[in-house]
Amino acid sequence: MTGQVPAHARDAVARTREVVALLHAELPRWGLVVWTAGNVSQRVPGADLFVIKPSGVTYDELTPDAMVVCDLDGNLVDGTRAPSSDTAAHAYVYRHMPEVGGVVHTHSTYATAWAARAEPVPCVLTMMADEFGGDIPIGPFALIGDDSIGRGIVETLRDSRSPAVLMRNHGPFTIGRDAKAAVKAAVMVEEVARTVHIARQLGDPLPIARDQIDSLYARYQNVYGQSETNAAGPTPEEKHA
Numbered sequence: 001m002t003g004q005v006p007a008h009a010r011d012a013v014a015r016t017r018e019v020v021a022l023l024h025a026e027l028p029r030w031g032l033v034v035w036t037a038g039n040v041s042q043r044v045p046g047a048d049l050f051v052i053k054p055s056g057v058t059y060d061e062l063t064p065d066a067m068v069v070c071d072l073d074g075n076l077v078d079g080t081r082a083p084s085s086d087t088a089a090h091a092y093v094y095r096h097m098p099e100v101g102g103v104v105h106t107h108s109t110y111a112t113a114w115a116a117r118a119e120p121v122p123c124v125l126t127m128m129a130d131e132f133g134g135d136i137p138i139g140p141f142a143l144i145g146d147d148s149i150g151r152g153i154v155e156t157l158r159d160s161r162s163p164a165v166l167m168r169n170h171g172p173f174t175i176g177r178d179a180k181a182a183v184k185a186a187v188m189v190e191e192v193a194r195t196v197h198i199a200r201q202l203g204d205p206l207p208i209a210r211d212q213i214d215s216l217y218a219r220y221q222n223v224y225g226q227s228e229t230n231a232a233g234p235t236p237e238e239k240h241a
């Protein structure tokens with residue numbers, strides 16, 4: 001261990017431990033992982049720290065106390081177990097993408113099958129336009145344990161609307177404003193990788209025109225769901241005005 005959680009960050013660390021522990025349970029719930037093969041992390045608000053799971057520990061053991069806290073160089077700051085083997089990759093993303101608050105990695109089956117062939121998933125579904133704003137890109141081949149994976153993620157996603165990259169021969173890494181958003185992207189990438197794979201078995205999926213992708217993306221990112229402006233919806237008078 002190289003440091004200590006500063007006093008001002010202790011409450012935020014405790015809250016982030018809880019969030020990250022709960023979100024790890026979503027990975028098996030959505031069928032995205034086997035055994036211990038996936039990880040979630042989230043930045044600690046107000047500190048240069050993030051919370052991630054310990055390496056090789058089964059999901060039912062991942063309580064808040066079991067989580068580990070690392071600095072943005074991937075050094076262990078708080079926790080009793082060795083951090084995830086993908087800690088360096090998560091740390092690299094946090095150092096180079098300040099807007100990212102959560103990172104997820106899985107080896108979910110269909111997304112990883114596309115990664116094994118190094119083929120981007122083409123944007124042939126409205127759900128893809130909504131969530132990814134285009135194709136889901138392929139990142140380079142990279143060895144596990146140093147900055148290589150993180151560099152590949154950042155190089156691929158920095159100028160992309162996609163919150164997901166399929167690292168060649170490895171699997172999906174997803175990013176989000178927080179860990180929940182990154183988990184959502186991990187769920188979505190597996191779903192669309194599966195659907196497009198099935199569509200391919202049946203024939204040639206039809207592309208969506210660029211301007212239609214842009215329009216779908218803008219609506220989903222800005223209007224879909226319960227934003228402040230549309231939570232209540234228009235009144236009947238407004239609707240018929």
Ligand SMILES: O=C(CO)[C@@H](O)[C@H](O)COP(=O)(O)O
Pocket residue numbers: 036037038039053054055056057083084085086105107144
């Ligand atoms: O790809 C790898 C390692 O080969 C990892 O993604 C593991 O599948 C999960 O590792 P831990 O987070 O448990 O270290």
